[in-house]
Amino acid sequence: MPAVSVSDTEPQVKCNGMVYDDQKQESTYVGNVFVKTEKFEASNAAKAVYNHATKKITVYGCKEFSFTEKLIMKPGKKLAHTIEYVLGDDKAILF
Numbered sequence: 001m002p003a004v005s006v007s008d009t010e011p012q013v014k015c016n017g018m019v020y021d022d023q024k025q026e027s028t029y030v031g032n033v034f035v036k037t038e039k040f041e042a043s044n045a046a047k048a049v050y051n052h053a054t055k056k057i058t059v060y061g062c063k064e065f066s067f068t069e070k071l072i073m074k075p076g077k078k079l080a081h082t083i084e085y086v087l088g089d090d091k092a093i094l095f
Contacts, residue, residue, distance in 0.1 A: 010087055011057055012036040025052045039068045040085050055087040067092050
């Protein structure tokens with residue numbers, strides 16, 4: 001499967017495949033996903049879902065990431081390597 005690159009606007013994304021759901025206004029990126037914004041970067045992820053209306057991106061199975069602001073870890077369960085970030089926020093949530 002050829003790589004998909006979506007980088008005209010934030011978030012910049014590279015992945016193996018993408019599906020857009022018009023009703024939910026969501027893009028789902030799969031396969032070796034790389035996501036980059038001004039404050040956040042994730043790579044080698046299994047999947048990412050970006051909601052265009054809320055500007056929230058959720059990255060699943062993330063093996064590497066960096067964030068220049070506040071990182072919040074959800075307590076309780078074992079980390080699932082999932083990160084939620086809303087573009088422009090000063091915090092990201094890792095759970």
